[in-house]
Amino acid sequence: MYLGDEAWPDLESYFETESLALVPVGSTEQHGPHLPESTDHLIAEAFAREAADRAGYLCTPPVTVGVSTHHRQFHGTMWADAPAFRDYVESITRNLTEHGVDRVVYVNAHGSNVDPLREVGRRLRDDHALYAIEWMWNESIPDLVDDLFEHPGPHGGPKETALVQHLAPDLVHDDRLADARDGGVVDVTTNDTIVNGARTYYDAIDNTPNGVIGDQTDATAAKGEQLFEAATEQLVDLCDWLAAQEFQALMPEPHR
Template identity: 70%
Template sequence: MYLAAEAWPDLESYFESESLAIVPLGSTEQHGPHLPEGTDHLIAEGFARETASRTGYLCTPTINVGVSPHHRQFPGTMWVDPPVFRDYVESFSRNLAYHGIDRIVYVNAHGGNVQHLREVGRRLHEDEVAFAVEWMWDESIPELVDDVFEQNGPHGGPKETALIQYLESDLVHEDRLEDARDGGVPDIEAAETTKFGARTFYDAVDNSDNGVFGDQTDATAEKGERLFEAATDQLVQLCDWLDGQDIEELLPEPRV
């Protein structure tokens, strides 16, 4: 069920019988010369909408601008400051709680959002408003990702390329895959910007001239479909598990 497509009487029926919501989040930021700036939020929305379709759980509209100042040197990158992002997501989540939602899955596809979503989840948990967890697709199937790609790349690499080839093939510049590979670096270690245990970089461009990592030519839509199916299965299982928990067991433990 997609919230924005439903009329209020049908949503009222959902809130009377269900208490879980799926919230897709991502970013609008550079993903190299070959992928659209909406890569992260398109991936998050793909997983969230498919999971909602398979399970009947409620999927909200996508939060498509996140914490991305580390990509700001590349034209078109959008971002909000971390406190603004946290407050917005928390307010968004409290809105859901007002309607009766007490468990939330943040389907997140942008690494820059992770720590902030966990902080929002902690706030909601501490206030006994809702139990919210952050989920990232590649962290749910790490062995498969490593098996499919020799150099999977942490950003704009073959794993994200393959997913967009599968989900939104018209948005991939297939003729730029070699340029993406040759103009970037294999991984962060190859950038040699960690010195004596300290990270000496702040922005993506400090590590990679074109903002991406890995071998993008190793991506195919078929590989993307394989990743999508495997991770969607993990997300379905997470939602079913969370839906089956007693909310009292999810609330904070009493003081010792």
């Protein structure tokens, strides 16, 4: 069930019987010359909607702008500074408690959102308001990602490219895949951006001139479908596990 499509009286029965919501979280930022700036929130919403439909849970509208300051040198990137992002996500999550939601899965598709989302989850749990956890699709199926791609790339690589080829093929510039690979960095570990144990980079452009890492030519829609099916199964299982927990068991242990 997608919250944004429902009239309010038709949501009553859900809140009478369920207390879990999926909140998709992504970004609006450059993903190289071949992928749309909507890549992360497109992927996050697709996973959240599919899992919600399969398992009978509620999916909220997506958070479409994330912590993306490090992509600001590339045209069109939008971002929220981490404190503003945390406060916004915390606010929209807290308001779900007004309707009886006491557990949330942040269906996340942007790496730099992870730490802020974890902080939001801690705040909400410490207040005994609700239990919120962050889920990142590729972290749920690492073996499959490694099996499918030699150089998956942490950003704009073949794993994200394959997913968008599967979910929204009209948004992928397939004729630019070789340019994306050749104008970027195939393997970020070959860069000289760690010196004596210190990371010397701050922005994506410090690591890759066109904003992406990995071998994009290794992506196909068929691989994207494999990724989507496998990760969706993981997300459904996570939601079922979380829904089955006693609320008090999810709250912090008392001081000893």
